[in-house]
Amino acid sequence: MKGTVATRALYYGNVATPLGGKKASDSDHTHKWTILVRGVNNEDISFWIKKVTFRLHETYPNPQRTIEQPPFEVTETGWGEFEIAIKIYFHTASGEKPVTLYHHLRLHPYEDDGTGQPWPKDKPVTSFNYDEIVFNEPTEAFYQILQEN
Numbered sequence: 652m653k654g655t656v657a658t659r660a661l662y663y664g665n666v667a668t669p670l671g672g673k674k675a676s677d678s679d680h681t682h683k684w685t686i687l688v689r690g691v692n693n694e695d696i697s698f699w700i701k702k703v704t705f706r707l708h709e710t711y712p713n714p715q716r717t718i719e720q721p722p723f724e725v726t727e728t729g730w731g732e733f734e735i736a737i738k739i740y741f742h743t744a745s746g747e748k749p750v751t752l753y754h755h756l757r758l759h760p761y762e763d764d765g766t767g768q769p770w771p772k773d774k775p776v777t778s779f780n781y782d783e784i785v786f787n788e789p790t791e792a793f794y795q796i797l798q799e800n
């Protein structure tokens with residue numbers, strides 16, 4: 652659609668909690684984490700996002716994880732931080748190329764929580780980004796889909 656721009660917002664990022672006492676003795680994993688893509692205010696994004704792939708560090712089995720329906724997220728355990736490539740595929744009718752976002756998986760608090768006290772041991776660490784995906788001159792069909800919600 653000539654001269655039309657459509658924008659849709661999303662959040663992506665991770666939450667991580669220390670395994671603490673739950674730590675399995677036969678592993679060096681220290682944290683449980685979830686990497687996710689979701690709508691702002693938890694809005695449904697599955698009507699315009701078809702699937703999301705999360706590219707994990709190669710130390711993970713099957714590092715390329717494909718999620719074809721919501722929630723678009725992967726939960727794992729591990730010991731280290733690394734960059735995750737998040738590739739977002741849009742509805743087939745869009746003809747849009749997938750978009751790749753990069754997220755540095757955060758397990759450790761880099762700062763205190765503003766109280767000057769050490770970060771509480773069991774408090775989850777979160778790292779999220781807000782982004783807006785801009786569709787320039789979307790197809791008529793995709794434009795209709797974007798208006799649905």
Ligand code: SLL
Nearest residue numbers: 708710711728729730731732733
């Ligand atoms: C580092 N550059 O050295 C990073 C790599 C990789 C983390 C971190 C794998 C766990 C598993 C895991 O936690 N990898 O083997 O299943 O800090």
